[in-house]
Amino acid sequence: xxxxxxxxxxxxYRHPDGKPEYSGAPKKTSxxxxxxxxxxxxxxxxxDLEKGREKTEPTAVPSERKVKYYRNPMGLPDTSPExxxxxxxxxxxxxxxxxxxxxxxxxxSPGKLQRTGxxxxxxxxxxxIRRLRVPGTVVLDExxxxxxAMRTDAFVESVADVTTGDRVREGQPLxxxxxxxxxAAAAELVTQQETSAKGGALKLRNFGLSDDVIEGMRRxxxxxxxxxxxxxxxxxxxxxxxxxxxxxxxxxxxxxxxxTSKIWVVAEVPxxxxxxxxxxxxxxxxxxxxxxxxxxxxxxxxxxEIRMETRTAKxxxxxxxxxxxxxxxxxxxVAIEGGKxxxxxxxxxxxxxxxxxxxVVFLDLGDGRFEPRNVKTGLRGDGKVEIAEGVKAGDRxxxxxxxxxxxxxxxxxxxxxxxxxxTKP
Numbered sequence: 305x306x307x308x309x310x311x312x313x314x315x316x317y318r319h320p321d322g323k324p325e326y327s328g329a330p331k332k333t334s335x336x337x338x339x340x341x342x343x344x345x346x347x348x349x350x351x352d353l354e355k356g357r358e359k360t361e362p363t364a365v366p367s368e369r370k371v372k373y374y375r376n377p378m379g380l381p382d383t384s385p386e387x388x389x390x391x392x393x394x395x396x397x398x399x400x401x402x403x404x405x406x407x408x409x410x411x412x413s414p415g416k417l418q419r420t421g422x423x424x425x426x427x428x429x430x431x432x433i434r435r436l437r438v439p440g441t442v443v444l445d446e447x448x449x450x451x452x453a454m455r456t457d458a459f460v461e462s463v464a465d466v467t468t469g470d471r472v473r474e475g476q477p478l479x480x481x482x483x484x485x486x487x488a489a490a491a492e493l494v495t496q497q498e499t500s501a502k503g504g505a506l507k508l509r510n511f512g513l514s515d516d517v518i519e520g521m522r523r524x525x526x527x528x529x530x531x532x533x534x535x536x537x538x539x540x541x542x543x544x545x546x547x548x549x550x551x552x553x554x555x556x557x558x559x560x561x562x563x564t565s566k567i568w569v570v571a572e573v574p575x576x577x578x579x580x581x582x583x584x585x586x587x588x589x590x591x592x593x594x595x596x597x598x599x600x601x602x603x604x605x606x607x608x609e610i611r612m613e614t615r616t617a618k619x620x621x622x623x624x625x626x627x628x629x630x631x632x633x634x635x636x637x638v639a640i641e642g643g644k645x646x647x648x649x650x651x652x653x654x655x656x657x658x659x660x661x662x663x664v665v666f667l668d669l670g671d672g673r674f675e676p677r678n679v680k681t682g683l684r685g686d687g688k689v690e691i692a693e694g695v696k697a698g699d700r701x702x703x704x705x706x707x708x709x710x711x712x713x714x715x716x717x718x719x720x721x722x723x724x725x726x727t728k729p
Contacts, residue, residue: 314341316328316342317341422674422708425700426698426699427650427695431648432683432690434642434686436573439572443567448562448563450561452535453556453558454558455511456486458481458483459482459549460479460551463479467541468542476534476535478535478559481531482531485511486513490527493508493522513531535559539563539565541559543559565624565628567630569589572617575616575617581640582606583606585603588638591634601622603619603640605620621640648682648691649692649696651688651695654704655706664677664678665679665695667699667701668702677694679692
């Protein structure tokens with residue numbers, strides 16, 4: 305058995321990890337490991353290829369055969385309708401009509417297929433669902449923050465027993481005040497004729513008094529010496545400036561109240577993953593201080609700006625917060641469901657080999673034949689990748705040991721590009 309193995313010719317030596325590195329003589333890796341010998345019986349058979357080269361002579365293209373195109377001599381995905389040379393000065397190879405161009409096809413023996421574990425599956429039509437997990441921060445809905453201020457100079461008599469952090473309900477008295485401007489308008493309402501009374505009512509509305517308060521003055525025909533200022537919304541007191549005995553100037557903020565029944569979460573999404581985020585996408589939010597609870601919302605806005613420091617974009621998610629469990633400035637974990645709902649051609653992400661310049665998959669043609677195919681990829685998610693160009697549904701693609709096929713494809717292309725040396729006299 306050993307003597308038989310000795311008679312089998314070693315064709316070349318390959319990298320022990322299957323990388324596309326080869327040598328015609330014994331060699332070691334940078335880590336000191338020996339390159340593995342590849343014998344003719346273990347790999348693609350080169351005997352037929354060499355016999356074909358021995359018979360090949362440089363002859364002119366027969367005039368009765370029409371050239372379809374010229375292909376790259378190194379097997380690269382580049383063709384030309386006219387004769388040309390590559391960057392190394394090698395002639396492009398003519399491909400004739402009716403002639404199959406199998407220069408890039410790899411043929412592997414059944415035994416080697418079994419040993420290396422080459423496996424293929426069909427490309428399918430299916431949606432790409434992509435769940436992004438990104439950090440976020442709970443913030444107040446800026447549309448629900450109200451400033452409490454007087455529309456005229458007023459003297460604050462007393463302030464209700466509410467302070468920062470307390471919850472108030474809409475219509476709850478916040479403070480009592482006296483304003484000479486409001487008192488003058490109220491007197492005009494209750495003492496003058498109907499025409500003047502309408503003018504007084506309009507002035508009171510402009511000072512911020514409600515219709516109920518104005519109607520109460522009209523019925524009682526009395527000018528109140530003190531008025532209550534009620535909370536305009538239900539929510540949390542963010543700031544209290546009003547103090548008993550202070551003189552409040554026109555427009556001065558006395559309270560700041562936030563309605564927290566709806567709240568925002570602002571997430572930071574990397575620039576490279578923004579293609580999977582769209583307005584209306586479902587988002588699931590969790591916070592560490594509320595274990596076991598999840599909050600479901602939707603993406604409302606993708607902010608039109610990339611932060612230079614982090615290369616991320618802000619994405620705003622709106623959540624219901626009726627029970628007030630979410631507090632401003634909480635840290636949140638956000639899962640955004642993105643992708644494409646409509647079916648697209650997809651393959652397992654292990655089928656795609658990214659060379660840096662382009663992406664390649666290997667089509668399983670059957671009978672141990674595999675063809676490299678350049679593809680254009682799209683979204684990725686759930687272990688799948690969208691194939692926009694290059695593969696159609698139903699094609700079988702290699703999903704395991706495809707790096708071995710890639711190495712052999714490169715080697716076959718290089719051997720096909722070789723020309724026999726000229727015979728010296």
